[in-house]
Amino acid sequence: MNAKIKWLREKIRGLDMQGMIVSNPVNVRYLTGINAEGILLLTRKENIYITDSRYIEDVQSIITVDDGINVYNFVDISSYDYENFFSFCENVGFEEGYITYATYKNYMQKYKANHLEETEGIIEKQRMIKDENEIELIKKACELTDECFKHLLEFIKIGMKEKTISYEIEKYFLEHGADDLSFETIVASGSNSSKPHAKATERKIQAGDPITIDFGCKYKGYCSDMTRTIFAGFVPEKIRPIYDLVLKNQIQTANDMKEGANIRIISRNVDNDFQLYGYSLVHSLGHGVGLDIHELPFISSKNDNILKQNMVVTNEPGIYIPGEFGVRIEDTVLITKSGCINLTKSDKNYIVVDEQSKNKNE
Amino acid sequence: MNAKIKWLREKIRGLDMQGMIVSNPVNVRYLTGINAEGILLLTRKENIYITDSRYIEDVQSIITVDDGINVYNFVDISSYDYENFFSFCENVGFEEGYITYATYKNYMQKYKANHLEETEGIIEKQRMIKDENEIELIKKACELTDECFKHLLEFIKIGMKEKTISYEIEKYFLEHGADDLSFETIVASGSNSSKPHAKATERKIQAGDPITIDFGCKYKGYCSDMTRTIFAGFVPEKIRPIYDLVLKNQIQTANDMKEGANIRIISRNVDNDFQLYGYSLVHSLGHGVGLDIHELPFISSKNDNILKQNMVVTNEPGIYIPGEFGVRIEDTVLITKSGCINLTKSDKNYIVVDEQSKNKNE
Numbered sequence: 001m002n003a004k005i006k007w008l009r010e011k012i013r014g015l016d017m018q019g020m021i022v023s024n025p026v027n028v029r030y031l032t033g034i035n036a037e038g039i040l041l042l043t044r045k046e047n048i049y050i051t052d053s054r055y056i057e058d059v060q061s062i063i064t065v066d067d068g069i070n071v072y073n074f075v076d077i078s079s080y081d082y083e084n085f086f087s088f089c090e091n092v093g094f095e096e097g098y099i100t101y102a103t104y105k106n107y108m109q110k111y112k113a114n115h116l117e118e119t120e121g122i123i124e125k126q127r128m129i130k131d132e133n134e135i136e137l138i139k140k141a142c143e144l145t146d147e148c149f150k151h152l153l154e155f156i157k158i159g160m161k162e163k164t165i166s167y168e169i170e171k172y173f174l175e176h177g178a179d180d181l182s183f184e185t186i187v188a189s190g191s192n193s194s195k196p197h198a199k200a201t202e203r204k205i206q207a208g209d210p211i212t213i214d215f216g217c218k219y220k221g222y223c224s225d226m227t228r229t230i231f232a233g234f235v236p237e238k239i240r241p242i243y244d245l246v247l248k249n250q251i252q253t254a255n256d257m258k259e260g261a262n263i264r265i266i267s268r269n270v271d272n273d274f275q276l277y278g279y280s281l282v283h284s285l286g287h288g289v290g291l292d293i294h295e296l297p298f299i300s301s302k303n304d305n306i307l308k309q310n311m312v313v314t315n316e317p318g319i320y321i322p323g324e325f326g327v328r329i330e331d332t333v334l335i336t337k338s339g340c341i342n343l344t345k346s347d348k349n350y351i352v353v354d355e356q357s358k359n360k361n362e
Numbered sequence: 363m364n365a366k367i368k369w370l371r372e373k374i375r376g377l378d379m380q381g382m383i384v385s386n387p388v389n390v391r392y393l394t395g396i397n398a399e400g401i402l403l404l405t406r407k408e409n410i411y412i413t414d415s416r417y418i419e420d421v422q423s424i425i426t427v428d429d430g431i432n433v434y435n436f437v438d439i440s441s442y443d444y445e446n447f448f449s450f451c452e453n454v455g456f457e458e459g460y461i462t463y464a465t466y467k468n469y470m471q472k473y474k475a476n477h478l479e480e481t482e483g484i485i486e487k488q489r490m491i492k493d494e495n496e497i498e499l500i501k502k503a504c505e506l507t508d509e510c511f512k513h514l515l516e517f518i519k520i521g522m523k524e525k526t527i528s529y530e531i532e533k534y535f536l537e538h539g540a541d542d543l544s545f546e547t548i549v550a551s552g553s554n555s556s557k558p559h560a561k562a563t564e565r566k567i568q569a570g571d572p573i574t575i576d577f578g579c580k581y582k583g584y585c586s587d588m589t590r591t592i593f594a595g596f597v598p599e600k601i602r603p604i605y606d607l608v609l610k611n612q613i614q615t616a617n618d619m620k621e622g623a624n625i626r627i628i629s630r631n632v633d634n635d636f637q638l639y640g641y642s643l644v645h646s647l648g649h650g651v652g653l654d655i656h657e658l659p660f661i662s663s664k665n666d667n668i669l670k671q672n673m674v675v676t677n678e679p680g681i682y683i684p685g686e687f688g689v690r691i692e693d694t695v696l697i698t699k700s701g702c703i704n705l706t707k708s709d710k711n712y713i714v715v716d717e718q719s720k721n722k723n724e
Contacts, residue, residue: 053644054559057684094463101458101466102480118464163536170532174525197416282415322419 001068004031005047011122012042012093019043019086020093020119021107026291027095027123029221032069034059040069043085050074083112093119121296128288128296129310134222135334138289138312141178141224142332142343144217148172149228149346152213156353158205158232162187165213166200173217182223182293186214193229193326196283196318207233210243210325211353216293216332223293225314226344227330230351240350242279242319243327247348249273249317250329253285257333257340259309267301270317279319286314289332311335312343363430366393367409373484374404374455381405381448382455382481383469388653389457389485391583394431396421402431405447412436445474455481483658490650490658491672496584497696500651500674503540503586504694504705506579510534511590511708514575518715520567520594524549527575528562535579544585544655548576555591555688558645558680569595572605572687573715578655578694585655587676588706589692592713602712604641604681605689609710611635611679612691615647619695619702621671629663632679641681648676651694673697674705 001009008031012020022028022040028049029035036059038051047069051059056073063069086092092113094104107116130138148169155168166185173181188198190209198212205211214227229243249270256266271281286299289312297305299313307313313335318328329348333340363371370393374382384390384402390411391397398421400413409431413421418435425431448454454475456466469478492500510531517530528547535543550560552571560574567573576589591605611632618628633643648661651674659667661675669675675697680690691710695702 054557057557096463096467099463101456101461101463104463105458167533167536171529174529195416195419 001047002032002066005042005068007126008123009042011126012119015091015093015117015119015122017091017093017117017119018089019113021111021116022095022123023103024095024098024123027098027127030123030127030291032067033062035221038074041085044089046070048072048085050077079110082110086111086113089113091115091117093117093122095119095121095123097121097124124296127290129308130290130312130334131310134290135310135312137220137222138224138332138334139343141182141217141219141222142226142345144173144176144178144219145215145224145226145332145344146346147176148215148217149213149226153230153351153353156205156211156230156232158207158354160205162189162192162200162203162205162211165205165211166215169213169215178217178219179221180218182216182218182225186212186227188212188214188326189232191323191325194320194322194324196320196326196328205232205354208236209233210236210239210327212326212328214328214330221291223289223291224344225289225293225316225330225332226346227316227318227328228346228348228351229327229329230353232352232354234352234355235350239325239327241277242321242325243350245274245277245279246317246319246327246329250315250331250348253315253317254331254333254340254342257307257313257315257335259307259335259337261307263297263299263303263305263307264301266307267299267303271301274317274319281317282320283318286316286330288313307335309335309337315340363409364394364428367404367430369488370485371404373488374481377453377455377479377481377484379453379455379479379481380451381475383473383478384457384485385465386457386460386485389460389489392485392489392653394429395424397583400436403447406451408432410434410447412439441472444472448473448475451475453477453479455479455484457481457483457485459483459486486658489652491670492652492674492696493672496652497672497674499582499584500586500694500696501705503544503579503581503584504588504707506535506538506540506581507577507586507588507694507706508708509538510577510579511575511588515592515713515715518567518573518592518594520569520716522567524551524554524562524565524567524573527567527573528577531575531577540579540581541583542580544578544580544587548574548589550574550576550688551594553685553687556682556684556686558682558688558690567594567716570598571595572598572601572689574688574690576690576692583653585651585653586706587651587655587678587692587694588708589678589680589690590708590710590713591689591691592715594714594716596714596717597712601687601689603639604683604687605712607636607639607641608679608681608689608691612677612693612710615677615679616693616695616702616704619669619675619677619697621669621697621699623669625659625661625665625667625669626663628669629661629665633663636679636681643679644682645680648678648692650675669697671697671699677702
């Protein structure tokens with residue numbers, strides 16, 4: 001049986017559950033490598049993956065005898081089979097944070113389990129700590145992101161639409177071996193940068209614009225996430241103090257992040273420093289990154305947990321002046337015993353693109 | 363108060379509910395036009411939309427006094443407020459098919475409602491019947507799709523990667539006024555076309571390939587969906603009978619689709635005809651299209667409901683020979699009293715791209 005499933009079986013046994021229904025396809029992928037739509041059942045007798053005709057060939061080709069997973073097409077599973085998967089099970093775990101209330105009721109009826117028990121994100125919590133292979137894949141996604149950023153610095157010109165830039169990012173990633181974007185790219189120029197979650201629009205880059213680019217890709221399922229706020233033509237004086245304050249806090253946070261550090265305190269430090277200057281941290285300071293772009297742990301002042309070795313999280317302070325501009329600087333980092341390692345490594349000092357166009361645009 | 367919220371209030375009153383929690387952002391958009399993250403509460407006293415600082419400016423700018431919706435930032439809502447929103451409500455509706463089991467439990471605690479009651483998709487069911495404005499937006503999305511297809515017929519060349527084509531589709535849509543793709547484009551060439559849900563890969567188009575292109579865009583939130591299977595260089599003899607059989611059934615289905623037609627029977631007709639020739643309908647014949655790319659009604663032999671005027675659905679029979687090739691032909695159609703109107707109108711006869719390259723590639 002594969003090591004991750006073995007781990008999960010031991011874990012649920014410790015929680016007095018005799019079986020589990022894993023519905024979240026990201027958790028299934030984490031446990032099995034299967035990237036499909038279907039359901040993983042850990043029953044007393046076997047590990048079962050039930051999928052449909054669209055995926056069955058692919059799944060069969062991925063699973064080896066060492067995985068110890070029996071794969072079925074759902075058309076071959078009768079209601080009698082469902083009723084018997086968990087016979088003699090007192091408690092069967094399910095993912096209460098993933099399945100809908102309607103699905104829960106459906107499971108109750110279909111599986112005839114004595115008791116469906118909440119599992120409180122056990123798989124998601126385990127996913128926080130990355131193994132060597134996972135770290136390698138995230139590193140690769142981060143490398144592609146740095147390379148894409150380098151390309152962008154040549155590519156971006158004054159007069160170009162935000163959407164043209166976001167499109168170039170997608171093209172670059174797909175042509176350089178990424179599976180996909182890890183989320184919809186943000187390219188927010190000028191006053192658009194004042195919205196933390198702006199999408200790329202038809203707006204054309206103007207001289208003196210800050211341009212916040214928040215982007216990342218997936219490599220074999222694993223995500224990267226990086227933000228840089230760069231400048232078109234020149235760096236406006238009024239933005240410099242804000243940029244400096246954000247960068248100072250981003251670097252301070254990188255210094256603070258290490259095994260054992262309290263997440264709430266790291267987050268409060270940034271907010272406190274921002275407040276000294278009349279600003280505040282309006283969104284959370286970061287989040288875990290892995291198979292999902294946003295996963296545990298969430299780096300915010302509401303989280304009183306500590307960082308642990310081999311967590312991969314973002315470090316992304318930002319300041320936003322409504323209607324004017326915003327600055328965010330973000331890296332994906334790997335937590336170690338002694339500190340954190342930036343997996344995205346692009347320059348964080350003032351970066352000016354299309355500098356020679358400055359005069360013609362003013 | 364806006365007409366759709368008024369409708370919903372009357373509807374839930376008839377179900378003996380005194381309030382409702384609308385959590386699904388697509389349903390919120392349908393009811394209010396708001397395209398954000400937040401929650402819509404219909405309480406005894408008011409309609410409330412609670413969002414966060416990322417969206418509050420946008421939402422305030424969309425809502426007018428005629429909407430009768432009070433917008434709040436969630437940081438301004440206390441736990442006491444939540445507890446009182448539904449005071450004196452016996453039954454409060456919720457979306458059991460959207461919220462997770464964990465969210466359900468959280469609502470139970472937060473709102474202190476006497477009873478949270480399942481609403482059995484009342485909003486989704488209403489969304490099946492499109493109004494004039496919705497139909498116009500879907501038509502526009504379908505027009506863009508037809509125009510994109512016309513462009514592709516010039517663009518696609520033998521030797522080109524599937525991903526290059528999918529990328530061109532996205533670029534075309536974004537540059538011609540679409541909000542977004544309505545789903546991840548499928549470009550499946552050669553043997554890849556034998557997988558109904560293939561993604562675009564690095565595979566290069568070869569002479570004699572069938573190329574199944576399944577694509578669509580969103581226009582002001584509303585989706586289009588079209589598939590054509592075209593040919594690179596020439597039409598291989600072995601594919602012709604399959605193509606003819608799929609097309610015959612696609613046209614027959616268009617003839618069958620009208621107000622009052624039984625969905626199960628329409629679907630069975632296609633499957634029966636396919637089976638006469640030794641094939642079968644491996645995926646459903648279609649689905650509703652609107653703010654979601656897949657919405658009610660699902661056109662399959664499991665659905666015993668009837669079609670109604672102003673439903674918008676797809677008509678997409680396909681045959682797939684594992685490891686060899688597949689053919690799917692799909693239109694988005696509008697159901698009327700007397701028949702159906704194809705909203706995607708691209709040619710469905712054999713289409714050969716890059717025909718002149720045939721000789722140099724053989």
